[in-house]
Amino acid sequence: xxxxxxxxxxxxxxxxxxxxxxxxxxxxxxxxxxxxxxxxxxxxxxxxxxxxxxxxxxxxxxxxxxxxxxxxxxxxxxxxxxxxxxxxxxxxxxxxxxxxxxxxxxxxxxxxxxxxxxxxxxxxxxxxxxxxxxxxxxxxxxxxxxxxxxxxxxxxxxxxxxxxxxxxxxxxxxxxxxxxxxxxxxxxxxxxxxxxxxxxxxxxxxxxxxxxxxxxxxxxxxxxxxxxxxxxxxxxxxxxxxxxxxxxxxxxxxxxxxxxxxxxxxxxxxxxxxxxxxxxxxxxxxxxxxxxxxxxxxxxxxxxxxxxxxxxxxxxxxxxxxxxxxxxxxxxxxxxxxxxxxxxxxxxxxxxxxxxxxxxxxxxxxxxxxxxxxxxxxxxxxxxxxxxxxxxxxxxxxxxxxxxxxxxxxxxxxxx
Amino acid sequence: xxxxxxxxxxxxxxxxxxxxxxxxxxxxxxxxxxxxxxxxxxxxxxxxxxxxxxxxxxxxxxxxxxxxxxxxxxxxxxxxxxxxxxxxxxxxxxxxxxxxxxxxxxxxxxxxxxxxxxxxxxxxxxxxxxxxxxxxxxxxxxxxxxxxxxxxxxxxxxxxxxxxxxxxxxxxxxxxxx
Numbered sequence: 001x002x003x004x005x006x007x008x009x010x011x012x013x014x015x016x017x018x019x020x021x022x023x024x025x026x027x028x029x030x031x032x033x034x035x036x037x038x039x040x041x042x043x044x045x046x047x048x049x050x051x052x053x054x055x056x057x058x059x060x061x062x063x064x065x066x067x068x069x070x071x072x073x074x075x076x077x078x079x080x081x082x083x084x085x086x087x088x089x090x091x092x093x094x095x096x097x098x099x100x101x102x103x104x105x106x107x108x109x110x111x112x113x114x115x116x117x118x119x120x121x122x123x124x125x126x127x128x129x130x131x132x133x134x135x136x137x138x139x140x141x142x143x144x145x146x147x148x149x150x151x152x153x154x155x156x157x158x159x160x161x162x163x164x165x166x167x168x169x170x171x172x173x174x175x176x177x178x179x180x181x182x183x184x185x186x187x188x189x190x191x192x193x194x195x196x197x198x199x200x201x202x203x204x205x206x207x208x209x210x211x212x213x214x215x216x217x218x219x220x221x222x223x224x225x226x227x228x229x230x231x232x233x234x235x236x237x238x239x240x241x242x243x244x245x246x247x248x249x250x251x252x253x254x255x256x257x258x259x260x261x262x263x264x265x266x267x268x269x270x271x272x273x274x275x276x277x278x279x280x281x282x283x284x285x286x287x288x289x290x291x292x293x294x295x296x297x298x299x300x301x302x303x304x305x306x307x308x309x310x311x312x313x314x315x316x317x318x319x320x321x322x323x324x325x326x327x328x329x330x331x332x333x334x335x336x337x338x339x340x341x342x343x344x345x346x347x348x349x350x351x352x353x354x355x356x357x358x359x360x361x362x363x364x365x366x367x368x369x370x371x372x373x374x375x376x377x378x379x380x381x382x383x384x385x386x387x388x389x390x391x392x393x394x395x396x397x398x399x400x401x402x403x404x405x406x407x408x409x410x411x412x413x414x415x416x
Numbered sequence: 417x418x419x420x421x422x423x424x425x426x427x428x429x430x431x432x433x434x435x436x437x438x439x440x441x442x443x444x445x446x447x448x449x450x451x452x453x454x455x456x457x458x459x460x461x462x463x464x465x466x467x468x469x470x471x472x473x474x475x476x477x478x479x480x481x482x483x484x485x486x487x488x489x490x491x492x493x494x495x496x497x498x499x500x501x502x503x504x505x506x507x508x509x510x511x512x513x514x515x516x517x518x519x520x521x522x523x524x525x526x527x528x529x530x531x532x533x534x535x536x537x538x539x540x541x542x543x544x545x546x547x548x549x550x551x552x553x554x555x556x557x558x559x560x561x562x563x564x565x566x567x568x569x570x571x572x573x574x575x576x577x578x579x580x581x582x583x584x585x586x587x588x589x590x591x592x593x594x
Contacts, residue, residue: 023577036451040496043454048588067452074452122494122518138496138522144587152577156517186439186488191517220488222517276439363448382492386466387443 002251004158005225006193009114009133009248020157020257029115031145032061034101035068036363037120037138039078042085044143055149057090061110063101063119067365068358070096075365099331099357100299102126102134103210107333109240113247118145123299123381125216125223129209130237131247133223156222157257158250159189163198165265170414172309173208174301174379174397176200177215178270182280183262190220192257195227195250200264202228206236207303214300215381218277269412271377272395275385283412286394293324293376294405295368296352296398297360301379302330304337306398311346313402313413319351320408325401326367327352328360350406361388377404419583422508422529423552423563424480428540430547432469436540438486440467442498442519451495459497460504479506482551484533487512490519499523509553511560511571512536524578525587529555534570545569555582 003011007018016024033041045054054060062082070076079096086093094104102124105111113131118124120142127134137145145151161184167176194216204212209226216224227249237245271286273279296310307329319325327347329335335357338344348354353367361368362380370376370391379401383393394410403413429437444467446459453459463477464470483502489512490498499522502510509529513536523530531553539545549564558573574582584590 023575036448037495039454044588072452078452078454120494122492124494136494136518138494138499138518138525140496140525140587141521144525144591148591154575154577186491190488190514217492220491220516363451365448365451382441382443384441384443384492385468386447387441 001255002253004193004250004254004256005195005227005248006133006158006223007155007254009116010153010155012114013116018155020155022155024153024155025150026116026153027150028118028145029112030059030061030105030110030117031142031149032063032101032117032119033082033139033142034062034066034120035064035075035079035082036066037142038062038082040139041120041143041146042081044139045085045146048143049147054089054091054146059149060091060146061094062086062091063094063098063104064096065098065100065359066363068096068356071365097332099329099334100302100359102299103302103330106130107240107331109242112241112243113245118142118151122217123214126210126214126299128213128216128223128225129206131225135223157192158254159192159194159258159260160256161189161194161196162259162261163196163200164261164263166200167264167267170412171267171269172397172399173204173211175267175270176264177212178272178280178395179264179267181215181218181272181278182270184219185278186220188258188260191222193222194224196224197228201226203230205233205305207305210303211300215277218381269397269400271400271410272383274383274392274394277382277395283400286410287415289394289410290375291323291377291404291409292374293326293370294401295326295361295376295378295380296401297328297330298362298380299330299359300381301398302328302334304334304341304343306379307338307343307347308341310398310402311343313399313416314350314352314406315346317350317406317416319405323405323408325352325405326355326360328355328367329357331357377401377410420554420556421552422482422555423550424482424508425478426545426547426549426551427477427481427483428545428547429467429470429483429485436486436536437467439488439491440485441492442490442495443492445490445498446495446501451497453497456500456504459501463501463505474505477505477507480508482508482553483510484536484545485510485512487514488516489514490516492516494518494522496522496526499526499528503528524581527582527584527586529582531555531574532572534572539569555579
């Protein structure tokens, strides 16, 4: 019997038998914690293991991306507690200047194809974008991983998702992700590793793959992989991985729990309405909804290409008076690219508020929160009730968010 | 009482229309505004603090109470506090048709019983399980009894790893024992 992509990755990290439903102990290549979860990891670690060294400090990281720089005394304390622990054990910290940890791992070549990276971030599975098995875990898991370098895992079944056709030129990777959120809901790939096939995904660049893979969590999946690739992607990923890029491919006779086929021909831009990323509507259904604020960024849409898309819309236009457009690059490197390309200037001139790199509005601690009665349109990945505050959050791609901020209401770029 | 047995009063997590909440996410269980809290003793007060109609849960629950929720319980973030807050309140278990993957792991690693309940919709529709009932569950055998109604229902027993960690107390104890 052949193996799926995830089965191959897990098999390369364990001596146990790998098959869906089997429990294995697997060796971890990288373990990490953020400023959320991190202080609790340190607390568990010190309580359980005292002063003893972690399994391998060089494979252990902290990434501060949620409350960056700390905006409350408690977070300042928490981050410093992690720094002190890290310094003592020789662990590298990607500090509050660096931005989203998962993205930093890709840029630094730390998240590598066919390897396993865990951290206190439920969107760690973004790393599926580079063929790496990323997995979010809680602070108990991560403290244990810091110390032992391993964890238990129940091998999930895999699902094969084949996309037929090509989306309309107006749609981007976020629209594809929202389409999948609608079609797959939280049931069809729940607790499964998904492999996506078809031209619509094979042609995605790294930024688009990150967008797609980041929302597997919202489909209740374990991780998503996009094995098909075009030559451009290879070059793009090699920028970060000097060692080359050869992710595992599934065997022809690999076993899948589900095989799904979806047609994306002519897919238009989509919007997820409150209060679920799976509550996906056509633009026509929500067009005209008044907005108070917009947000472009997050681990889902915080790459250079995402801001370039927004800048294309905003060039020579202004954000409507009274609307706040918040822009948060995913990482310092993205910020630098935006400076070089002049994208920051375009966004600034349009009236956008440019903020330092970080996670943005997914949690209290960075920008992108809403007040009671406020309506926001965001490129983030979640709009659960109350998550970003008492307001309502709509989710869309960067072009739709940018256009909506110009109009002061939800519209598509073609409506401008 | 034997460690495998949990007995307690049930809270079925229903919305204002009487429908069971599905896809309850970790921001509804333990809101991100309280993530800077590192002392478990402080976490209980925030349990279900962002789930419409359940904000007073920490005040009305009692140690040993058991939660029954809809499918995909614990969606969203990886925060352990969404498990820890129930441990602080000494909640006995959470039963749901399914759990989000990370939430499930976090609960397993903390030795907190999260168990898949079979055929929940008919149980609720036929009023065979409701808030206030006292139930007794055996996490190892999967035998579940509604003591109030003197009726059995099905839960999936813990897997071997889940049970071993549960028996040891948590992943740290288990790691030392194994």
